[in-house]
Amino acid sequence: MGHVKLLATSSSPPCRRIEWALKLKGVEYEYIEEDLANKSPLLLQCNPVHKKVPVLIHDEKPIAESFVILEYIDESWEGYPLLPVDPYQRAMARFWAKFADEKSLIGVWQACCAQGEEQEKAVESALETLKILEKKVEGKKFFGGEKIGFLDIVMGWIPLWLNALEEVGGMKLLDAESLPLLHEWSQNFIQVPVIKENLPPKEKVISYFQFGRDYMLSLAANK
Ligand SMILES: N[C@@H](CCC(=O)N[C@@H](CS)C(=O)NCC(=O)O)C(=O)O
Structure with missing residues (x-):
């Protein structure tokens, strides 16, 4: 090892x-x-x-x-597989992981750091990316199928971190009405023992994002 x-x-x-x-x-x-x-x-x-x-x-x-x-x-390391075995499915998991990181995570962070009308537009745009992603979990428990895989792990920021970003940015993106499938996935994902037992305290994540947001806003104010 x-x-x-x-x-x-x-x-x-x-x-x-x-x-x-x-x-x-x-x-x-x-x-x-x-x-x-x-x-x-x-x-x-x-x-x-x-x-x-x-x-x-x-x-x-x-x-x-x-x-x-x-x-x-x-x-x-052998054992639990993260990526699917089939080359096409592997390529798809990588594609959507890149999209989830570059479009959704960054998009939600930008929305969190924006204000007023700019924030409304950023929230709308981030929501669109999340709607695209949730189609990928339709009819499945996890993006990886019956068990969590590469894409689930990459999107693992959603249950706790998205909630913290919503709180820090004073915005709402994920709930059972706006994104029903992603909401259900999020509930399932957080129940997986390895995930549930290895999450940081929410207050710590909130202060981490609060610090980042204050810094971004101070940069924008001094432009
Ligand atoms: N694309 C990188 C992103 C890593 C990243 O942004 N790390 C942050 C913490 S979440 C960091 O180290 N920031 C320090 C800095 O930007 O100076 C990855 O997926 O590993």
């Missing part, structure tokens, strides 16, 4: 993806919490390009970027 270290911050959705995947695979790891306001020499050395968490270090070899790490974990 080798020695596995994870450089992460507990409130970060990309970092949680890696913890969930390691736990699903039954891989033991050393968790190292990073202070993003004062990044460690180890993080800067392991991810000199982006200087971001998560970073997985397997036998002294660092890997950055959560999607790349998830695939590395899936290829390196």
Whole structure:
């Protein structure tokens, strides 16, 4: 198995993806919490390009970027499969994961940091991306089928983090009426023991986003 270290911050959705995947695979790891306001020499050395968490270090070899790490974990350890076996289904899981990250997560974050009319437009646009995504879970318990897989893990920010973003941004996107299938998926996902037992406290996520939002608003005000 080798020695596995994870450089992460507990409130970060990309970092949680890696913890969930390691736990699903039954891989033991050393968790190292990073202070993003004062990044460690180890993080800067392991991810000199982006200087971001998560970073997985397997036998002294660092890997950055959560999607790349998830695939590395899936290829390196047997047991619970993250990506489907069929090449086309694998390609689809990667495609929708990219969309979920680049359009939905970023879109909701932009809506959270916007105000007034700009926020209304950003909420509408983020909602559209979530509506596209929820069609992918129609007729299934999880995006991965009967069990959670790669796309479920990537979208795992929705149950807790989306709720925190809604609270911080004073907006509402996900409920049983606006997105019934995604709402149901979210309830199912949060019940999976590995997920339920490995979530950060909501207050911590709220203060993480509050800090980020205040920072973005101060940048916009000083333009
Ligand atoms: N695309 C990256 C995003 C990673 C990311 O944005 N990490 C944030 C924490 S959620 C970070 O390290 N931020 C520090 C910084 O931007 O300086 C991934 O999926 O791993």
